Amino acid sequence: MIRFLLTKLLYLVPTFLGITLIAFGFVRVLPGDPVLLMAGERGLTPERHAELAAQLGFDRPMWAQYLEFLTRLLHGDLGNSLVTKKPVLAEFFALFPATLELAFVAIVIATVIGVPVGVLAAVKRGSWFDQVSMTAALVGFSMPIFWWGLLLIILFSGILQWTPVSGRISLLYFFPAQTGFMLIDSLLSGQKGAFSSALSHLILPSIVLATIPLAVIARQTRSAMLEVMGEDYVRTARAKGLPRARVVMVHALRNAMIPVITTIGLQVGVLMAGAILTETIFSWPGIGKWMIDSISRRDYPVVQSGLLLIAGLVMLVNLLVDLTYGLINPRIRHK
Amino acid sequence: MTDTTVKLSDAEIRAQMLRDFWYHFKQNKGAVAGLFVFILLVIAAVLAPLLAPHDPTEQFRDALLVPPVWAENGRAGFWLGTDAVGRDMLSRLIYGAQYSLFIGVVVVSIALSGGIFVGMIAGYFGGWIDNLIMRVMDVILAFPSLLLALVLVAILGPGLTNAMIAIAIVYQPHFARLARAAVMGEKEREYVTAARVAGAGNLRLMFKTILPNCLAPLIVQATLSFSSAVLDSAALGFLGMGAQPPASEWGTMLAEAREFILRAWWVVTFPGLAILISVLAINLMGDGLRDALDPKLKKS
Amino acid sequence: MQDAILTIRNLTVTFATATGSFTAVDGIDVRVSPREVLAIVGESGSGKSVSMLAVMGLLPETATVTADEMVFDGHDLLRLTPAERRQLIGREITMIFQEPIASLNPSFTVGFQIEEVLRLHMGLGRAAARARAIELFEAVGIPDPAAKIHAYPHQMSGGQCQRVMIAIAIATNPRLLIADEPTTALDVTIQKQILDLLTALQESHGMALILITHDIGVVAETADRVVVQYKGHKMEEADVLSLFEAPQHPYTRALLSALPENATGDRLPTVSDFFGAEGVR
Numbered sequence: 001m002i003r004f005l006l007t008k009l010l011y012l013v014p015t016f017l018g019i020t021l022i023a024f025g026f027v028r029v030l031p032g033d034p035v036l037l038m039a040g041e042r043g044l045t046p047e048r049h050a051e052l053a054a055q056l057g058f059d060r061p062m063w064a065q066y067l068e069f070l071t072r073l074l075h076g077d078l079g080n081s082l083v084t085k086k087p088v089l090a091e092f093f094a095l096f097p098a099t100l101e102l103a104f105v106a107i108v109i110a111t112v113i114g115v116p117v118g119v120l121a122a123v124k125r126g127s128w129f130d131q132v133s134m135t136a137a138l139v140g141f142s143m144p145i146f147w148w149g150l151l152l153i154i155l156f157s158g159i160l161q162w163t164p165v166s167g168r169i170s171l172l173y174f175f176p177a178q179t180g181f182m183l184i185d186s187l188l189s190g191q192k193g194a195f196s197s198a199l200s201h202l203i204l205p206s207i208v209l210a211t212i213p214l215a216v217i218a219r220q221t222r223s224a225m226l227e228v229m230g231e232d233y234v235r236t237a238r239a240k241g242l243p244r245a246r247v248v249m250v251h252a253l254r255n256a257m258i259p260v261i262t263t264i265g266l267q268v269g270v271l272m273a274g275a276i277l278t279e280t281i282f283s284w285p286g287i288g289k290w291m292i293d294s295i296s297r298r299d300y301p302v303v304q305s306g307l308l309l310i311a312g313l314v315m316l317v318n319l320l321v322d323l324t325y326g327l328i329n330p331r332i333r334h335k
Numbered sequence: 336m337t338d339t340t341v342k343l344s345d346a347e348i349r350a351q352m353l354r355d356f357w358y359h360f361k362q363n364k365g366a367v368a369g370l371f372v373f374i375l376l377v378i379a380a381v382l383a384p385l386l387a388p389h390d391p392t393e394q395f396r397d398a399l400l401v402p403p404v405w406a407e408n409g410r411a412g413f414w415l416g417t418d419a420v421g422r423d424m425l426s427r428l429i430y431g432a433q434y435s436l437f438i439g440v441v442v443v444s445i446a447l448s449g450g451i452f453v454g455m456i457a458g459y460f461g462g463w464i465d466n467l468i469m470r471v472m473d474v475i476l477a478f479p480s481l482l483l484a485l486v487l488v489a490i491l492g493p494g495l496t497n498a499m500i501a502i503a504i505v506y507q508p509h510f511a512r513l514a515r516a517a518v519m520g521e522k523e524r525e526y527v528t529a530a531r532v533a534g535a536g537n538l539r540l541m542f543k544t545i546l547p548n549c550l551a552p553l554i555v556q557a558t559l560s561f562s563s564a565v566l567d568s569a570a571l572g573f574l575g576m577g578a579q580p581p582a583s584e585w586g587t588m589l590a591e592a593r594e595f596i597l598r599a600w601w602v603v604t605f606p607g608l609a610i611l612i613s614v615l616a617i618n619l620m621g622d623g624l625r626d627a628l629d630p631k632l633k634k635s
Numbered sequence: 636m637q638d639a640i641l642t643i644r645n646l647t648v649t650f651a652t653a654t655g656s657f658t659a660v661d662g663i664d665v666r667v668s669p670r671e672v673l674a675i676v677g678e679s680g681s682g683k684s685v686s687m688l689a690v691m692g693l694l695p696e697t698a699t700v701t702a703d704e705m706v707f708d709g710h711d712l713l714r715l716t717p718a719e720r721r722q723l724i725g726r727e728i729t730m731i732f733q734e735p736i737a738s739l740n741p742s743f744t745v746g747f748q749i750e751e752v753l754r755l756h757m758g759l760g761r762a763a764a765r766a767r768a769i770e771l772f773e774a775v776g777i778p779d780p781a782a783k784i785h786a787y788p789h790q791m792s793g794g795q796c797q798r799v800m801i802a803i804a805i806a807t808n809p810r811l812l813i814a815d816e817p818t819t820a821l822d823v824t825i826q827k828q829i830l831d832l833l834t835a836l837q838e839s840h841g842m843a844l845i846l847i848t849h850d851i852g853v854v855a856e857t858a859d860r861v862v863v864q865y866k867g868h869k870m871e872e873a874d875v876l877s878l879f880e881a882p883q884h885p886y887t888r889a890l891l892s893a894l895p896e897n898a899t900g901d902r903l904p905t906v907s908d909f910f911g912a913e914g915v916r
């Protein structure tokens with residue numbers, strides 16, 4: 001178990017370095033003068049240009065620049081946004097809770113619906129439920145989520161007027177962000193109707209974001225269950241005269257969940273990509289939208305560091321998934 | 336009982352395998368439906384100039400945001416209505432099929448060939464080459480695919496070609512991993528040793544001897560990547576980073592339609608529906624392929 | 636012969652496959668008396684396991700089971716009510732299988748897996764089940780049983796896992812234990828130990844034992860009566876002494892001749908020597 005952990009951690013290092021390399025190299029690959037790109041100032045005189053070049057380190061050899069980049073990174077200095085002039089890291093942490101809240105609710109929805117559907121589809125293989133649910137899953141999986149979001153907006157916000165179109169909470173409410181999670185903060189604020197406003201703003205985007213993970217989890221659970229139910233130990237459980245429910249929910253599911261949990265964890269990476277589209281459609285102020293805006297505004301320090309942070313985040317989540325796998329797979333946990 | 340083993344020629348063996356495969360594939364009704372729709376798509380793309388009632392870029396100034404023909408204010412001649420600048424939706428959708436198919440084919444070709452090449456070298460030679468290549472693949476995989484594609488397009492500049500290249504780069508690791516796993520599984524088999532002893536060089540061994548036996552998972556991944564490519568390029572188009580207007584790529588059409596979602600539902604619904612149906616068809620085919628190739632995989 | 640505890644007449648099991656219907660068992664009869672050891676012998680594909688799986692109700696949905704009679708201790712196995720099923724399967728009739736490690740759930744300790752049987756069928760509480768489990772482990776010859784309770788299947792050897800399976804199978808004091816090739820997957824040195832354990836337990840617990848095997852040599856030491864099966868049909872049935880001394884059916888004779896112990900001459904005969912390529916019948 002320990003060795004398993006250590007190997008995983010060890011592999012992180014070169015991968016992380018690779019990520020930093022890409023983030024670092026990205027600005028230098030862009031067409032144009034990197035000094036101009038990163039400084040964001042216009043009409044530079046030659047002296048100012050040289051000054052900035054020295055300041056940003058562009059006058060030094062490439063490897064020195066990279067080392068400087070790494071050092072600054074380890075000290076938490078990821079540069080400043082060209083647009084807001086504020087530190088990128090600070091902006092990231094300010095906006096991250098919004099995406100986290102959205103992603104969390106989405107993955108909960110996807111798991112709470114996806115796993116039972118998958119189990120039931122496997123247990124009732126070939127039944128109408130199986131066929132309908134798996135077809136629905138395939139449709140969900142094939143859906144362009146930006147379109148799906150727009151459709152839901154048309155239906156629920158436009159025609160039915162049940163949900164709002166954008167933002168995290170109605171503009172009527174204003175309170176200081178304590179946790180950054182609107183659901184919690186609105187409850188803490190004590191203002192009437194704040195929580196339900198936050199909830200109604202959250203529902204549609206999280207459903208849209210949850211769609212693909214839900215489809216994947218349902219399909220994965222079904223195939224994992226089918227495979228497990230054909231195993232010898234499930235036959236033994238039946239031979240022991242255990243009730244059907246126990247055979248499925250205790251003996252089979254426990255083993256099927258091992259690959260499924262891995263899938264759920266990996267979906268987080270998918271969520272990060274999906275968040276970009278979802279946040280754009282619903283004007284949800286999270287890091288996905290931040291990245292899009294920065295790319296179109298040519299706010300390169302943000303793009304460079306944002307890339308780094310998001311990739312680092314995904315790496316971290318994957319590590320957690322690997323660790324969880326080691327914990328729940330008895331063959332690894334108990335050597 | 337007489338000994339009835341007849342030696343079949345290579346061509347006959349291949350024909351038999353194809354027949355077996357088609358028999359299994361046919362069993363999956365969804366897959367056949369998917370294939371049927373896909374063929375329709377190809378026909379639409381190829382015969383677009385003949386099938387489309389209008390030119391996709393022609394703007395009819397007197398027919399802005401016309402609803403589909405069956406709705407109130409619909410006009411005959413514009414079956415699915417028109418968009419904000421008066422272009423016929425149906426024609427644009429039909430021409431859009433060209434983009435989608437083109438994108439799918441190009442992206443999959445690049446990702447497939449690059450990924451297989453890299454993956455085979457990693458799996459075949461092993462050691463530090465394998466480690467290095469796989470670390471690079473891991474790094475690419477650490478980035479959410481859409482994000483990386485976006486950044487790449489930001490570097491290269493928006494446009495269809497750059498979008499395709501960006502997406503292809505992002506898909507490579509999946510093929511590389513599969514190819515590597517396949518090679519590592521086959522490397523020690525007897526037929527490989529036999530070929531090596533007969534004097535086959537490394538390149539020949541990799542691509543002529545081993546590769547043909549590893550095709551099944553690669554084919555399945557190819558269909559998956561095809562559909563993902565259509566989705567991702569539509570997403571890039573939607574974000575303004577893919578095919579640029581006035582191109583009638585379905586994602587780009589959705590980007591333009593966004594401000595009209597509450598006023599003109601058809602401008603939003605139909606392009607998305609086109610994407611959904613195409614991707615669904617390909618995914619259904621992919622599922623069918625996987626099931627049909629699997630029993631063969633297990634037999635071998 | 637005493638009243639049989641298990642009576643099967645004209646049992647047929649067919650499977651629906653992609654290439655049509657496949658008959659695994661074709662009209663066989665089986666009778667087992669209480670406290671009797673019956674061996675069912677046959678090669679792979681003879682349907683010997685399938686018939687017993689049909690008795691336990693463990694066949695997949697693609698299987699169709701028909702019989703003139705399939706009765707255990709007065710209960711019609713073809714038409715069991717859920718209450719009857721709970722009474723019988725896993726309680727009065729138990730079964731152990733060929734691959735012991737694979738037959739145990741890898742995610743739970745072996746203690747958990749035996750205790751759940753004790754708690755469900757014997758109504759024991761937590762502590763009582765734990766104590767009884769340790770006793771049972773000791774009875775089947777597992778060394779250091781109190782520690783092994785907490786072990787996972789992959790931490791134990793095949794032989795030990797089979798002992799666990801046997802412990803689970805006798806935990807409910809069944810009237811009939813079905814052992815489907817219990818030693819085939821084990822080391823030769825362990826095989827005898829497990830077989831001896833089975834026969835010893837059969838005697839001490841007074842249960843009937845059906846031993847399914849492809850190894851006719853094993854049968855001589857353990858069985859009272861033998862049924863020989865081939866391709867879903869019953870070839871011969873006799874008490875063990877008669878079978879070995881005067882085998883009636885050519886197939887039985889072929890099987891016996893193929894035993895290395897019975898070898899005469901320099902080439903070991905095979906079944907096809909006796910029948911040619913068309914096979915038996």
